[in-house]
Amino acid sequence: MTVPGAASETRPVQSAPPPIEQSLVTFDNVSRFYGEVLGVNRVTLSIPPGITSLVGPNGSGKTTLMNLMTGLVRPTRGEIKVRGASTGDPERLFRIVGYSTQFDSFPKGLTGFEFVYSFLRLFGDSHADCEARAWKAIERVNLVEPARRKVAGYSKGMRQRIKLAQAIAHDPEVLVLDEPLNGLDPLVRAETIALFREFAAAGKHVIMSTHILHEVDMISDQVILLANGYVVAEGEISGVRSEISDHPIQVQVRCDRPSAMAARVFESDHVVEVKLHVDGGGLLIKTRDADRFYRMLNHIALEGIAIESVTPADDNVNSVYEYLIGGEEATR
Amino acid sequence: MAVYKRTYKGYEGGLTPGWSRFLILPRYSYARLFQSKVLLMFLAVCAIYPIGATLFLYIAHNLSFLEALNIPAWRFVDINEKFFVYFCNFQSTMAFLLTAIVGPSLVSPDVTNNAMPLYLCRPFSRTEYVLGRMAVLMNLLAWITWIPGLILFCLQWNMGGWAWAKNHLWIASALFIGLFTWSVILSLIALAVSAWVRWKIAAGGLILGIFFAGAGFGAAINAVMRTHNGSMIDIAQMMSTAWGQLFHYDSGNGISAAQAWSALAVVSALSLWLLSKKVRAFEVVK
């Protein structure tokens, strides 16, 4: 994992031998401008299989990045390879990539099934084959009964799912999904996330954008943070967090004698700040060295302070987002 | 020293009376409408005929002035219903054009931007909404139709004396009823079109089209079927037939006044029905 700037020295050299490249989505110094408007700028990425979340404010380039890796938009500069296929080779690319956009645009008058089926026919396969695959995809998103009805009458959640069915119908190796969970109710959300996990477990790519940061923590293997068209950080979440050295790591501890604990932890130089909870039942500790802190905690627990719970307070995407991108004003 | 934390506060003050709230809509509409130069210029043009008519009245009552200019005075003698029918005909055409300018932007912004629930979740009913939007146009139309019409009547009353007024008082009510009905019809059609057609230019075109196409088809039906019933879809014809009854003349399109009034009622009802389909808090999804 890397945080550009913060750890540019230690950035691993990406000497990818051919077989590994076959399983990566890579961006090599890619920029895309729309006239004078910046889409993304100088992006170099190498995304391994698994679930990858794209996170960033509106207008930070998430959709541009997705359009680039699905070949809908050509880069102004640089090169993108999706599992070895160049985005300049649409024939090959479209077979390995499935894309569900954020926008609800459907051809008029089609039923859910026809929507998925007609997309599959574009690949030139036989009618029977396409029909079977369309139904299979619709079954996977749990939309069999409504699929016979017109898309126009679908709820937001159903439209999201039929788009997902279309994206997975041709069995792509790389799924690119723009806000696929938006508008889904909790049940369907859980089902859809399970579906993503299945894909990831099969060694495929699931690359999705989202605004719901606490979900990113739970479902994704790696995260890409974007701001103003630049990649601000990428990699595993805890990895990204530990790279941000200018913010000490925060840990919430609930225990029976918080003041005694505070005095005890201040003996170590890596603890920089302690805040006692107002209810007197715990404390927030900020430390510059997580490893040493947790090792010390083991001994404190054995010295007689009864620890009831320990929770990292900022080892999540939310905090990483706040530290790297910041809570920007709503009036932008 | 005091520290004031800015937090959410409730509202404790008084409220305005409920009946007057529909007038809020025209106030905000005018603030926006009168920024348009086209509208201001058009309103100025609408004043030309009434000013001309006022001059005419003045001159007709001051024949000595004409004689001084050596103009033969016989053409100006009688001020009767004809004078007001001409006025109605001209100003109603202007009213029609004004409707095509102002009408399209009445309801469509609220429908396009999905603002209906925001109006209707307040103590403000659908009827009040329609009344408020109608008031925007009705008020403008009043200032170019029946208000100047009645002013002319009063001037004539003033100059022609009690005797004239006593014999011609019916003209005042005909003038008011005739032009007010025309304004209602125009407003309702404009509101209905504006509720259904989002694109302003198309809506303006459609308002014009409803009248012209109605006239065209009406005439075609009359010619082919050899009847007069084709005029029933010609709204302007209907109106002039109704005026014929009000002003005691025969409009000459072969339709009875009762038919004309009921056709106008049907047009209004249809417009209201179309409006009610769009002026609602949520779309019914089947």
Next chain:
Amino acid sequence: MESVIELSGLGVRFGSRDILKDLRVSLSGRSIGLLGPNGAGKSTLIQALLGFCPLSSGTASIFGNDIRRQQKTIRATVGYMPENDSFIANLTAVSFIRMMAELSGLPKDAALERAHEALFYVGLGEARYRTLGTYSLGMKQLAKLAQAIVHGPKLLILDEPTNGLDPPARIRMIKLIGEMRHSGNMRIVLCSHLLRDVEETCEEVLIMKQGRIVHYSNLEEERKANKRFVELETRGDAEGFADAMTALGCECASAGFGRFKMVCPEGFDLKEIYRHAAMKELQLRRLNYRRDTLEDIFLKAMES
């Protein structure tokens, strides 16, 4: 506690389909989360409360006012933030909010004062003279919130207020809702698909399924920690950890990535875990008793 919303056999039918069936409940919390899968009837319930759709049976009341007979009184005390984009593109934010305040019955001058106040309050102060058409998605949501609170309603109904917002905007919205709740002079009904939003802002939850109420409870009471279930996250050599815990009498299952779930015997001392960790130089990065999350409550309600 005073009841905010009282449903007494409320039913709504569109055509031959029953959307809401015989709803009976008395809601009294300061903030009430309205949850349920798509098509459960949440939006219909809100629309019925606002008097937008005809009732097929029963009735409901808001602060004791019947929704069939006292619609105007109710609408004067309620603020509503609809789910979809709703605004008037060519008005400035100030005149839009002011007009809405006037329509709620505020006199002109008071409406202007409160329009500015509401816009500052939601954080649109800088942008209040711009036309709404130029606003970003997040700003439009905030403007929608401003119009819902400008007349000082006693009940605020929010339908998916965080939908489509990016993280800072979402955090801001949640913070505002919390503040308004704490101000004490407003009750809030929040409808959302994001359980986390409801968890962060609501005291009570009402869960619906297929037009019926399947669960209504106080969240705080439901979330009592269960002292027998412990969740752990470790860093370092976790080899043999599960076995060691089993030896101590716990049931311990690995959830992968160094995560464990344990069921402890009665009277188990957590110190035992630390003893093992200290011995193995294992870092216990997270250790807590399991609480029923809203997700658990929700899933349980869906099964019933």
